[in-house]
Amino acid sequence: MHDFKYVHGELYCENVPVAALVKRYGTPLYIYSQNTLEQHFRKLDKALAGLDHLICYAVKANSNLAVIRVLADLGSGFDIVSQGELMRVQTAGGNPRQCVFAGVGKTEAEIRYALEQNIYCFNVESEAELQRIERVAARMKRRAPVAIRVNPNVEAHTHAKITTGTYENKFGIAFEQVPALYARASKLKHLHLRGVQMHIGSQLTEVAPFRQAVEKVAPLAAALKQRYGIEFFSIGGGLGIVYDPALASGQPEWWQRPQAKSLLTPARYAEALVPLLQPLGLKVLIEPGRFIVGNAGILVTRVEYLKRTGRKNFVIVDAAMNDLIRPAFYDAFHEIVPLRKKSGASTATDVVGPVCESGDYFCKDRPLPRLKEGDYLALLSAGAYGSVMGSNYNSRPRPAEILVTGKRHAVVREAEALPAIWQNEKLAPWQKR
Incomplete structure (x- = not known):
């Protein structure tokens, strides 16, 4: 579900024509739908109503302050992986006491800051980290709330670069080692064993992978509750979204297609997991990011040139891999549609950016309508891991970001000025200007 659709042949975000935003702010341009954010959060929250639960939005998916604020206003907690993300949550009005701090490489400074802000819990990734948190808490004369991250060794059958729940990955503690580690941790007086966590x-x-992991870890969570009095079980995030319309069925128009019968939805997720979690009597945390924000955003780009080389048809656009790296990094699929609906035959097309890398592309041999210089394209489902993974590669400024609600819109990140890219650089003292 999202709020991008054609109205009389023109692409809209909620009740705002995308072309009007492009005319005012230029391209590349990120646009987010507030209603989509809210509806995805509410659907997941409603599906889990049978549990004492807290949704902790994964800030790394999209850390724009306005996005965070939308979710904070809905009562969301937050899954953070750095001090910077925690400070973003605070700046946006989120509650540190509803934050869980994940990540394998927390520094002493980050641990100290998080303790000062009274975060809800650290998700601990190694015994070395557990010992570091104990040392920092002891110096502060505090008890640090911790949950050990269990690696359940469950294959999620997702992309190799985003799987986290097998012993081939850097995350968490091997399932078999967890009971002994809790026993050792219980003897450290500056730790509070608040919960247990997993993410696959x-x-x-x-x-199926979620069910398999919960079935494996739930008995361990019950035992930890009985022995150490833990209060929550975090089952992580990872809920996916539809990127490729070939996975959906129904009406021929892309914005009308319902999800496929086998696709994960909040209702199916809850139907499978709530019966396994209710008997535990523990608070349940989930840490979704992409599911909430992924389909809530698009990246709009302008066609700069058309080029034919041998058998290839290239459409060269003004957005690049520095703006949206997912296709280059993960070979990820993003549906690409024109701002004005086109009829007629389609052509196998490579949509590519201006960066000097062969990997700077958004699609290859994709059937697209015939395009011309000056046309605009929207890359759909770009709300997660889009702008947040952006860079200044090739000294390219990062684009503006717009939040839309109903007929209103606001700039929630100004387009970066070129001199801002190098404003913190300077010549060495011996270099003459």
Whole structure:
């Protein structure tokens, strides 16, 4: 579900024509739908109503302050992986006491800051990290709330770069080692064993891996509750979204297609997991990111040139891999549609950016309508891991970001000025100007 659709042949975000935003702010341009954010959060929250639960939005998916604020206003907690993300949550009005701090490489400074802000819990990734948190807490004369991240060794069958729940990955503690580690941790007087956590990967579109992991870890969570009095079980995030319309069925128009019958939805997710979690009597945390924000955003780009080389038809656009790296990094699919609906035959097309890398592309041999210089294209489902993974590669400024609600819109990140890219650089003292 999202709020991007054609109205009389023109692409809209909610009740705002995308072309009007492009005319005012230029391209590349990120546009987010507030209603989509809210509806995805509410659907997941409603599906889990049978549990004492807290949704902790994964800030790394999209850390724009306005996005965070939308979710904070809905009562969301937050899954953070750095001090910077925690400070973003605070700046946006989120509650540190509803934040869980994940990540394998927390520094002493980050641990200290998080303790000062009274975060809800650290998700601990190694015994070395557990010992570091104990040392920092002891110096502060505090008890640090911790949950050990269990690696359940469950294959999520997702992309190799976003799987996290097998012993081939850097995340968490091997399932068999967890009971002994809790026993050792219970003897450290500056730790508070608040919960247990797991996470098996990202962009999962079937419920079976979630069910398998919960079935494996739930008995351990029950035992930890009985022995150490833990209060929560975090089952991680990873709920996927539809990127490729070939996975959907129904009406021929892309914005009308319902999800496929086998696709993961909040209702199916809850139907499979709530019966396994209710008997535990524990608070349940989930840490979704992409599911909430992924389909809530698009990246709009302008066609700069058309080029034919041998058998290839290239459409060269003004957005690049520095703006949206997912296709280059993950070979990820993003549906690409024109701002004005086109009829007629389609042509196998490579949509590519201006960066001097062969990997700077958004699609290859994709059937697209015939395009001309000056046309505009929207890359759909770009709300997660889009702008947040952006860079200044090739000294390219990062684009503006717009939030739309109903007929209103606001700039929630100004387009970066070129001199801002190098404003913190300077010549060495011996270099003459």
